[in-house]
Amino acid sequence: MLAYKVVNGEISRVIIAGGIHGNELIGVYLVKTFEKYGNLIERETFETICLLGNTPAINAGRRYVDKDLNRCFTKDILFNANTSIYEESRAKEIWQLLQPHHPQKLDAIIDIHTTTANMGLCMIINSMHPILLTLIAHLTSISPLIKVCFHPETPSGGFLRSLSELGFTLEVGPVPQGVLNAQLFQQTAKIVYAILDFFENYNQGKICINQKSNEKKLKVYEFIGTIDYPRNELGQLQGMIHPQLEYKDYQPLNFGEPIFLTFDNQEVFYQGESTVYPVFINEAAYYEKGIAMHLTQKKLVDI
Amino acid sequence: MLAYKVVNGEISRVIIAGGIHGNELIGVYLVKTFEKYGNLIERETFETICLLGNTPAINAGRRYVDKDLNRCFTKDILFNANTSIYEESRAKEIWQLLQPHHPQKLDAIIDIHTTTANMGLCMIINSMHPILLTLIAHLTSISPLIKVCFHPETPSGGFLRSLSELGFTLEVGPVPQGVLNAQLFQQTAKIVYAILDFFENYNQGKICINQKSNEKKLKVYEFIGTIDYPRNELGQLQGMIHPQLEYKDYQPLNFGEPIFLTFDNQEVFYQGESTVYPVFINEAAYYEKGIAMHLTQKKLVDI
Numbered sequence: 058m059l060a061y062k063v064v065n066g067e068i069s070r071v072i073i074a075g076g077i078h079g080n081e082l083i084g085v086y087l088v089k090t091f092e093k094y095g096n097l098i099e100r101e102t103f104e105t106i107c108l109l110g111n112t113p114a115i116n117a118g119r120r121y122v123d124k125d126l127n128r129c130f131t132k133d134i135l136f137n138a139n140t141s142i143y144e145e146s147r148a149k150e151i152w153q154l155l156q157p158h159h160p161q162k163l164d165a166i167i168d169i170h171t172t173t174a175n176m177g178l179c180m181i182i183n184s185m186h187p188i189l190l191t192l193i194a195h196l197t198s199i200s201p202l203i204k205v206c207f208h209p210e211t212p213s214g215g216f217l218r219s220l221s222e223l224g225f226t227l228e229v230g231p232v233p234q235g236v237l238n239a240q241l242f243q244q245t246a247k248i249v250y251a252i253l254d255f256f257e258n259y260n261q262g263k264i265c266i267n268q269k270s271n272e273k274k275l276k277v278y279e280f281i282g283t284i285d286y287p288r289n290e291l292g293q294l295q296g297m298i299h300p301q302l303e304y305k306d307y308q309p310l311n312f313g314e315p316i317f318l319t320f321d322n323q324e325v326f327y328q329g330e331s332t333v334y335p336v337f338i339n340e341a342a343y344y345e346k347g348i349a350m351h352l353t354q355k356k357l358v359d360i
Numbered sequence: 361m362l363a364y365k366v367v368n369g370e371i372s373r374v375i376i377a378g379g380i381h382g383n384e385l386i387g388v389y390l391v392k393t394f395e396k397y398g399n400l401i402e403r404e405t406f407e408t409i410c411l412l413g414n415t416p417a418i419n420a421g422r423r424y425v426d427k428d429l430n431r432c433f434t435k436d437i438l439f440n441a442n443t444s445i446y447e448e449s450r451a452k453e454i455w456q457l458l459q460p461h462h463p464q465k466l467d468a469i470i471d472i473h474t475t476t477a478n479m480g481l482c483m484i485i486n487s488m489h490p491i492l493l494t495l496i497a498h499l500t501s502i503s504p505l506i507k508v509c510f511h512p513e514t515p516s517g518g519f520l521r522s523l524s525e526l527g528f529t530l531e532v533g534p535v536p537q538g539v540l541n542a543q544l545f546q547q548t549a550k551i552v553y554a555i556l557d558f559f560e561n562y563n564q565g566k567i568c569i570n571q572k573s574n575e576k577k578l579k580v581y582e583f584i585g586t587i588d589y590p591r592n593e594l595g596q597l598q599g600m601i602h603p604q605l606e607y608k609d610y611q612p613l614n615f616g617e618p619i620f621l622t623f624d625n626q627e628v629f630y631q632g633e634s635t636v637y638p639v640f641i642n643e644a645a646y647y648e649k650g651i652a653m654h655l656t657q658k659k660l661v662d663i
Contacts, residue, residue: 086597090623118648119422173536233476233536235644237600239621294389297540318542320393341538345421 068223068256069162070104072155073249075169077127077217078342079114080234083242084169087249097246100253102260108151110217113143118235120342127170131215148215155220163188165223167252168216169245172230173341174350175304178244181206181226183219187266190360192255194275195264199251202244204307206336206353208280231304234341273360278307278334278353285347287317287325295319298339298349306336310352317349371526371559372465373407375458376552378472380430380520381645382417383537386545387472390552400549403556405563411454413520416446421538423645430473434518451518458523466491469527470555471520472548474535476644477653478607481547484509484529486522490569493663495558497578498567502554505547507610509639509656511583534607537644576663581610581637581656588650590620590628598622601642601652609639613655620652 073091075084088107091098098105109115113122122143129148140146157164180196180203182189197203206228210219218224229245232238258264287296296319302310309332310316317325327333335350337343376394378387391410394401401408412418416425425446432451443449460467483499483506485492500506509531513522521527532548535541561567590599599622605613612635613619620628630636638653640646 086600086623094624173539231536233534233644234538235647236476236536236642237597238642239600239603239606242600242623243603294540297389297542297545300543300546303542320389320545321397339539339541341536344538 066162067260068103069159070164072106072108072166074108074110076115077110078120079111080118080120081171082237083171085115100257128215130217163223164221166218166221168218168226170226170228171232172228174230174337175306176228176230178202179204179228181208181228183210186222191266194360195255206278274357275360277356277358279356281354282352283348284350286349306338307334310335369465370563371406372462373467375409375411375469377411377413379418380413381423382414383421383423384474385540386474388418403560431518433520466526467524469521469524471529473529473531475531475533477533477640478609479531479533481505482507482531484511484531486513487525489525494569497663498558509581577660578663580659580661582659584657585655586651587653589652609641610637613638
């Protein structure tokens with residue numbers, strides 16, 4: 058929603074969001090824990106704000122009540138005077154809360170999500186802001202498990218992270234909806250602390266933001282499209298992720314390799330000519346969106 | 361619901377149920393596939409009936425609409441004249457459908473479910489009916505991955521499988537709610553075919569039902585209770601399954617071993633004096649039921 062502008066100003070506020078989807082419990086309970094034990098996330102040079110996204114959906118154990126909240130941060134919805142849809146009015150509330158307090162300073166958004174796909178510990182970014190790239194380079198140096206996806210905002214996007222140029226999603230998995238996984242919970246908490254420490258050091262002038270020095274490269278998976286499941290003319294599901302592709306997020310997929318298995322046991326093969334790197338393979342929430350996986354291309358980005 | 365009586369009569373009908381829980385997709389799509397390709401499940405000597413349990417919940421992508429259907433097959437509900445709760449009236453419909461057609465013959469129920477717990481391929485039985493035990497011994501001989509849980513019906517039970525003395529649940533996992541896993545889908549289909557073939561051979565007199573010959577033993581995990589998560593005085597969750605216990609279904613749990621990790625990083629240890637064998641560890645649907653895991657004891661049963 059904000060125009061992309063490189064402002065290397067001080068970071069004023071860091072928003073930690075969880076439960077934007079009510080059945081992604083790691084974010085929900087991390088934010089509740091941070092609210093209870095504020096010392097875990099307090100730092101000297103900026104304010105940290107905990108945001109529990111969708112309380113009615115959390116209480117119902119569902120992703121959303123009326124509509125996916127993480128598709129509601131669009132101009133159309135935010136500038137619309139009245140709406141009876143819960144998630145649309147909640148998006149407007151959150152947007153109001155996140156209006157910048159200091160025009161010359163920056164706010165960052167850490168939006169914690171989980172996925173049923175084998176995404177590991179993934180940061181999804183909208184922009185190649187140099188502060189974000191330097192942050193990610195720092196995080197990957199302390200935890201080689203971290204992956205990076207670049208998913209530029211589209212007009213139909215409406216992700217919470219798009220409200221800030223220092224906004225990103227922490228997407229961790231695989232974990233079922235409605236389930237806590239202690240190991241992923243702890244790993245995600247450690248990443249949040251490392252991010253807060255990075256911002257603290259940045260504000261204290263201890264971190265140099267490289268302006269494309271070409272000295273280091275960052276591996277980034279850039280979103281290029283989606284593939285739907287096999288369906289019949291009524292839109293009904295006719296197949297599932299092929300066992301050979303299951304859990305193979307970030308791995309190369311080449312022409313002719315199997316991607317689906319239909320219920321009557323027919324294999325469906327990938328027909329694209331160039332090698333792609335699927336992510337979000339078999340994400341539960343994407344069946345209704347017509348998405349079996351996202352496709353990305355692998356890039357090396359200068360930092 | 362039926363009194364336990366050993367009738368070694370012919371099997372008249374086999375009911376294959378899926379989607380009793382709307383977000384357990386393997387059962388839903390297996391039953392839809394069996395409906396479409398009837399030859400997969402047709403046998404000479406009995407009728408096979410496909411039953412899609414909870415269509416409104418399937419369409420909504422949820423376990424249930426008003427109430428868990430697989431807790432509604434109780435006397436109280438089935439003999440209650442009127443109810444406005446969807447699942448209660450659906451339970452009565454199914455119960456009507458499953459009224460025996462031939463008093464001297466048997467109906468079997470295969471109720472297909474999935475779990476987020478690492479249950480593998482599990483058969484859950486209400487009774488030690490000799491036909492069931494012989495069936496299970498046969499299945500475990502062709503697929504050593506199959507496990508057996510004995511969970512006798514309680515008055516508050518209300519499971520679909522309790523409508524027949526040859527009723528059982530096929531519980532497969534781990535798989536998230538709302539997700540298909542092709543490997544588990546295929547493994548479950550194979551078990552269904554093997555069960556149907558067994559019943560066919562039984563009806564044709566090709567199978568001898570052992571009357572406790574003491575020649576063979578079957579390993580059975582017998583339900584003895586449940587444990588809830590750590591909660592505060594308001595009932596709010598305070599912790600999660602300990603990483604050392606996660607995925608350890610069917611494995612021994614001894615006094616003093618860790619079972620939970622609280623959100624503020626405290627370990628909680630098992631205090632029971634005897635060794636138990638937890639199952640349904642971290643099942644998503646059981647958070648709201650106050651169940652972190654079922655406890656079982658391991659028994660060897662003569663067949």
